[in-house]
Amino acid sequence: MDNISVSTATDKLEGMIQGAIALIPNLLIGVIVLAIFWLIARLVRKFIKRATRRSDASNVGSVLGRLAQGILIVLGFLLAAVIVFPNFNPADVLASLGIGGVAIGFAFKDILQNFLAGILILLTEPFKLDDQIVYNDIEGTVEHIQTRATIIRTYDGRKVVLPNGELFTNSVMVNTGYDKRRLEYDFGIGYGDDIAQAKEIILNVLSNNDDVLSEPSPEALVVDLAGSTINIRARWWIHPPRRADVVASMDWVLEKICIDLVAAGIDLPFPTQQILFHDQTEETDGDRSRQREGWPAKNNGENPKAFNLSRSVIRAAQTTE
Template structure:
């Protein structure tokens, strides 16, 4: 048995959104997941943690201080003790400088974040900088040290930042995954509840399918929003990020969105229902499921085919079971030597008495064509519209017609029989 399968598009869309959220959370300055503090390092060793100022976010501010410290170390013989002075750019801040090079401005916000007074915090950071610079100078007191120390410090800094990022991100990732797991269970429970409620209120499989899927994915959407919040993204930032990428997403997910909207329209307008036997293009079979991405059809030879909803909605669909009854016909070709009215009555009676043929509407016989050597009759009858009943009834009607015509001593056509006319030459 052959099966045409594709990945579940709604689940794929969920994971795509999660990847987008993760990428947005890891974006640098301007992202909603920007850290509130960052670590200032020298030679890979942490000095202190610093918050944002009026111009820079924590991470760029920390990198700026690190670049200033690296510039100071380029001339180790000129390094002096850190000097604290009033800031020229911030009225209430204190500036820490070394060898005439300003390193950072300690702001009242920094003091409040560390629970210290401005003067005490400035002196503490200045002392940390002095000790770190002294250690860094000692590590560079030889040619080998001047070569090895920058390489070693770069590696140590990279691993330290990686560990710091992991410590900050992993708890949020776990929290987001836990939220998604909880909402997955909630969505499954809501879907089961909707199935029971709809089955009691309305005995319609198509309506039940629509309500179940809409409620399931609505809970999923709510879960993604809550997971984004647990990950550290603000709803406004998330909306802005999605707005900025909406054009690219529109092109990338054009077919998915088209199938999704078409699925909603099919479930709402209901051109066919679960169990109907339909024809879409070259595919014919029974409708097993109507999902938001594709319609699942079981063909008569047992194969399962998924037809995209966009194709289903825009194609010509033939619903063989939209009505409970269906008209069938059998074509009979008889010779010109018969009594047309009498034989027509025989064929009509034979078709009407066949098992599976409905009493009303009654069977009928029509002469539809005059062939070169045969009369063509169209025997029409009505039966159940389902294919299994229709095919079986048509077969029984053919058997009944053959038996009735033989009983009426009507010669049936024989393609192997040929009339041979002998021409006798004249003497």
Template structure:
């Protein structure tokens, strides 16, 4: 092929491409206009969701999730329709099929990421716990500071921050300690075997009811003789107080001090561990004076 023939072929190809581009301009314009309409619809949808969330006092993270889902859905629909306008052979059904086949490979490659993402959406929608709640899951215990799509930030009582993947909180049992304003707490108190059990119970009950942090106005104090221990009769002392960890520790401190003070004032003994030794054979005992005389 000569240079003239090559130039002619290139020129004809360029002319063909140009004619095709000019012929496609109306389709491209319609597709771009549709993309612009999609952008406007996404903006309006997100604004509506934020306004609705503000009126209903919806959590900000949940509002962001709903806004993201609405925007993603509208962009996907608008893009598929725009592709169908520019390339009539590509129908939305075929495009979705192609995306489905590709999503399988992507899903295997980013399994953990998608798992955390879906778990985060479900946690935000179901709201099993909220920001500020004190939770425990496996060996992690602390206060929820932030819930994102991928992970949850838990501030432990010692000040350390733990970033927990959402699938861990979604797949494992989570204890929400501050789900209610009140929580029950218990201590064990022992009295000597020589003391009157009924009198000791009455003294303990009266002492616990006088503590300010004990909510006996909501649920009564309960004191039960629990067991015959090695050196004492043990009482199980149960009462209700605030659900925050600091409330529990403060109330337990006040109750222990009040019970100790009340038992001391009543002359009721809180025994030290006693040990009784027995021997199979008599043990010979000799006085020190007799040993000196013999010497």
């Protein structure tokens, strides 16, 4: 009985060894095929990157190159498996992946969403490398667009990693999307000042700046009659519209306009308010038809509100003069 068991085990071991020896040629061929596909995949990736290196689609080429390399390596692995194991059926593996893909999709939903969003951002190019964008309270320069996230460098030198899914599904302001950008600032002058003269001074300052574009031409528009000032809005265009250019232009224009307005004798008043205190001791308190809301009573029948309003206007005019 023991001799039979030993003989059976020996026969099985010999069969396994012979089977392994028989697989060696197929294994070598499979390894060679896999190596060939791996080499082709690397060449394809380098070719795609080189073809798009000098174009605006260089980042897209890098991603497409990696995808092409991965697909070719997977195909080479399946072909090598068929060569090494003739009974291997790739269709069964693909079917298993299809069933498990649903569970994988739910488990890695956010990762897949960011991956697909990254591919769409690279293809549609709502913004590119070196563009300056604003997303919520984050503003900076686009340094890298990866398949999962976009890398932003803020103006104060910090690194921000933004998931591509958020950037693709939400509003993003691209400050460098066009080659021109309009800047504006409101200057408040006194009610007693000459509006036409103030406009002329503002336009002269903007016209004498080489960084301000002549077309579209600068503008000076009255936009508000505020409580203490007449607000004139200066509007001008610059090129290029990068953050450093915006800061430099605003600094020069605001300083020069302020100096010239003051030199011309035009007032730049600060906000003022008049506060009335109601003593709440009069007989008319609570009577909405007779209550004067803090205005003092007059015995001569004069309208207290009109009287005090006229005095306030006179004082305000005298102050501005």
